[in-house]
Amino acid sequence: xxxxxxxxxxxxxxxxxxxxxxxxxxxxxxxxxxxxxxxxxxxxxxxxxxxxxxxxxxxxxxxxxxxxxxxxxxxxxxxxxxxxxxxxxxxxxxxxxxxxxxxxxxxxxxxxxxxxxxxxxxxxxxx
Numbered sequence: 074x075x076x077x078x079x080x081x082x083x084x085x086x087x088x089x090x091x092x093x094x095x096x097x098x099x100x101x102x103x104x105x106x107x108x109x110x111x112x113x114x115x116x117x118x119x120x121x122x123x124x125x126x127x128x129x130x131x132x133x134x135x136x137x138x139x140x141x142x143x144x145x146x147x148x149x150x151x152x153x154x155x156x157x158x159x160x161x162x163x164x165x166x167x168x169x170x171x172x173x174x175x176x177x178x179x180x181x182x183x184x185x186x187x188x189x190x191x192x193x194x195x196x197x198x199x200x
Contacts, residue, residue: 095140095177097122100130105164118179121150127171132164139180146170 095116098109109132111124118140133142138161146167147154156172157165165172 094135096132096134097175097177098132098134099124099128099172099175100132101128103129103166105130105132105166116177118177121174121176123148123150123174127173129167129171130164131172131175133159133175133177134162136161136177137180141178143176143178144172145174145176146172148173150174150176 095118097113097116098105099111100107101110111128113122113124116122131144133140136142141158141160142163143150143155144157144165145151145154146156154173156168156170159165165175
């Protein structure tokens, strides 16, 4: 009996490995320099990190380029409170309002962009 691992299965396994190493750091200044005040390690994908208080910068690390991250100016990562979105490792500095929560998505999730649903390989799935 031979075991064949498809490229898609291998990529999904490799991406899952990357996500479990995610780190989310919160800062009390509008910069990701220096020591973080809150540090969350081994963050699972599709997770909202929601520490108490107001934060002025959030750093994401340990992510692949297909991991979408968002920051929010209210608790619980609600879509109405989203104030920033990016992919991969990034630092967000707050604007006029403090940051209160942050989301780490799983790679390969279907996301909506301009009312068109796409997958991570940029194939149009539905319009």
